[in-house]
Amino acid sequence: MLGKLIKHDLSAQRRLLIPLTLAIIAASLLCAGALRYIVYVFSSESPSDLAVMSASSLIMYVFLNAIAVIAYPTVVTILIMVHFYRNLYTDEGYLTFTLPVRTGSILLSKFLTAVLWNIISSAVVLGCFSFVVTFGTATDTVVNTEAFTAMSDIVSFFGDMFGASPILYLVELAATSLYMTVILFLAITIGSIIAKKHKVLASIGLYYAISIATSLVTNIVGIFMMIPALFGDAETMFVSTVTVQPLVDSIIYIGFAAAAYILTGSLMKNKLNLP
Amino acid sequence: MSETILEARGLFKSYGAEPVIRGMNVSLPAGRIIGLLGPNGSGKTTLIKLAAGLLTPTSGEILVCGTEPDEKTRALVSYLPERTYLSGWMKVTDAVNYFSDFYADFDRERALTMMMHLGINPASRLRTLSKGTKEKVQLILVMSRRARLYLLDEPIGGVDPAAREYILRTIISNYAENSTVLISTHLISDIESVLDEFLFIRDGQIAMQSPADEAREKYGMSIDGLFREVYRC
């Protein structure tokens, strides 16, 4: 049954998400081309006036594309959450919650599909960014491998300096993303239960409330963890901040996420009250 | 051979401080078409939602085929709410596939045949259909399941007379000995000829439960007439 839930969630979500993703990829491909042209024009000896003009206007496009790519993951999250809300807490909920499946499976399907789209959108952002940078800044070669090596160098530089693998930051990123997904689920669920009108506003408010609460906890824990480091020198403090902190934060985020997940499931099962 | 399909024992349901179902006791056997009759706000929809598993009782019990509502009873119950619960972007065939996927007792052929009878184009998107047509689609999907308990909440409310006839004929022809149809409505005269039994619900309790012909004999009037007497303002 879980498989069927996932299948139907995906088919509902992909209607908007796939065109959006393809659009971002297409726009980024164009952006890479535009960037390359700009670089070509401004690095040539005596470019024509026409070339300069067209290159200048393309800069605007590159800029807009960058904004679009940055906004894209947020749009993906919004669309995922809109589907979550619609499918569960509007009239569609009458169908969803009378299916012969456990409510736990319904929640799990929403969670897994959300995580999947988060991974896809992250990969797309990374891919587009890398492609634009490497293809767009290349002059003689097809792809500017130098840019690529430059990027990896920057990453490993941080790694070597502080003895912290960039993996830790990826872990924290993943934990944060998971955390955000589940907290949004919880906020939307509570919002739809307690608010008669303005459920969306209530949900947004709850989301920020929970986020602030979590930040409070991470900051307090962070301060406590710094205390032993205070007895060392500045360097060890900085190092511990960079290495241990992400790990501790990740654990806190995952802890909150797990609690939120369980609470959401319980509310869905026992406190459901469709209009 | 009369199994109890739906039973309520000391059932209470309150929304916050507002009690809607107050200590209801009722028992519905299999093989009947039963009318749940009462004015708006008397608790009809709440009772149906409790049976469908969309609400949990504040206290007391509600049992479907002997068990409290869970994912297993949901497989036995076919519920038609008063609202459109299908996604607008779906095509009619998508909705048929959806039901087919999740409900083992769904009779796909029957559904498609009924759609054809009513001239519904399977390729049309639900949001392009009129309200009446959407309601017919939902009714067809619900009645194409071979369920033990059908819960129909105001199935003929906003529908034209021809469709009303079709709906009643579908309910009659769907009759099976081991299943029960519970129809909640306030349009009693349209539906009373179809009922085996009826329940009058008032103030969150069952005020009367009787076979239809017995009541007609006893009170010398139609169920509609009896309703007007009992609920006279």
Place this chain on the structure above:
Amino acid sequence: MARLKWHIDGTSPLYIQLADSLRREIISGACGPGCRIASVRELAADAKVNPNTMQRALFELEREGLIETRGTTGKYVTEDGGILARTRREVLDSVADDLIARLSSFGCGADEISRLIADAAARHAGGMGNREKAFETEKKE
């Protein structure tokens, strides 16, 4: 079998009204002697009533002998002249009772009623003749 006419209004038990309607349809020839009755489901759908209720009505008619079940092939109207004649008499008596009751409610006495009926019969003379011929056999008891 032609479409049957059902007279039900819910003010008295439906199964009784359904049985009455069926008797009338049988006597009027819509479903005459030896005619095969449709299934309970089909009849119920046609009359837009609950199959259980229709079943009860058919049971009444079977009890009277007006309908009989022949093996697995279904239910048929009896060909027994005696039963048919008796039923016809009952139906016509019932129609007559209704008519008399209605006329009486206008204050008509027995003489006036007889006169009214004779005059009405004369007015409809042409149409009535055909029906009379059809039931000539039944009249010979």
